[in-house]
């Protein structure tokens with residue numbers, strides 16, 4: 001442990017120092033025989049001691065992919081760092097060389113070898129299957145990283161044959177109805193946003209470029225059959241500016257001259273036509289979208305939103321977003337589940353909070369993204385104890401009955417769940433016909449486990465608990481790839 005006061009370097013966040021290959025994991029319960037594939041999950045996992053450990057930010061750790069392969073009722077596991085260009089430079093030096101992107105270095109960037117990347121893009125946000133490729137994603141780089149889907153070895157970069165410019169999103173989405181992927185790339189130095197679609201193998205089909213009047217941090221987007229939809233908040237973002245990271249500043253900053261209200265952008269998927277909406281009294285940050293769909297004249301959008309009130313009014317994003325570096329559970333109680341109803345033509349944006357629990361890492365059944373959904377799955381804080389340190393349950397919300405179900409796994413103490421990934425049954429007959437897969441951190445064992453829930457009986461006994469003897473650091477996103 002490099003700093004016992006920085007929570008992002010200890011306990012459930014402490015980097016994992018080993019790369020494992022484990023066959024035939026111990027399983028409590030039974031893995032459904034129809035569940036044949038791999039759950040890939042990534043997160044930050046700092047390899048070398050940071051330049052200033054006291055300033056290290058959760059988002060700046062080197063990307064490490066964890067793969068749980070389920071086949072014929074058995075489970076195996078391996079994990080591996082993504083060998084990015086920046087990590088290779090640090091490996092050659094035998095130590096950390098780079099200031100972080102989201103945290104602030106506190107001092108100017110020390111000199112780096114001739115020809116080395118100017119900043120270290122870490123590949124730790126998301127991992128997806130795109131056709132036959134397995135890709136590790138970040139949101140600052142101009143390419144993704146292709147991995148061997150079995151060994152997780154880093155094979156090289158993937159950049160859509162050079163057909164895109166800008167920082168590629170870590171949150172692409174698949175529209176099963178149109179059978180196409182939707183991506184965006186953002187360039188905050190040239191000030192444009194490029195929305196593009198690809199076929200199932202990643203070949204670019206359409207592109208629409210939008211001139212941007214400001215330089216937002218953007219992390220996710222959603223879509224309907226007609227539109228890409230973005231919610232830009234008050235955080236500015238200049239990762240490639242000479243005035244930010246090289247000078248020891250975070251790439252994130254807040255311009256006090258700018259409005260703190262949300263700026264909502266619709267981009268027509270076919271014509272590229274744009275609509276900007278500027279709702280009043282909209283001081284909030286949108287984390288992740290659950291889903292969106294058109295209903296009559298309205299667009300319905302479900303998302304995790306953090307209102308900027310109380311102590312968050314004056315926050316410094318490099319210290320304080322998404323979860324402040326403070327003791328206690330409060331940080332994870334800030335994000336809420338919201339439903340927006342937007343009449344784009346009339347410029348009307350309404351929202352309401354859903355439920356009384358906190359919610360993040362929201363995911364739908366992705367086979368119906370862009371279409372009307374009934375259910376949402378998420379990590380949540382519900383009935384926290386004084387010792388709750390993070391999310392303490394998974395939640396399933398039923399928008400038809402306005403009812404939430406919670407899965408705590410243990411009634412004795414809090415385990416900390418990560419993002420729930422819905423895997424449809426191969427012969428799915430209804431929306432929640434499938435399973436929820438999620439990694440949980442057990443603070444008593446200081447170890448993690450993959451827990452499989454029947455999505456339709458969400459709060460019942462888990463179907464299977466697949467236990468590791470080590471922990472998987474609390475991280476970010478993952479996806480299921482069928483084999």
Ligand SMILES: [Fe+2]
Pocket residue numbers: 125171219220288476477
């Ligand atoms: Fe994310």
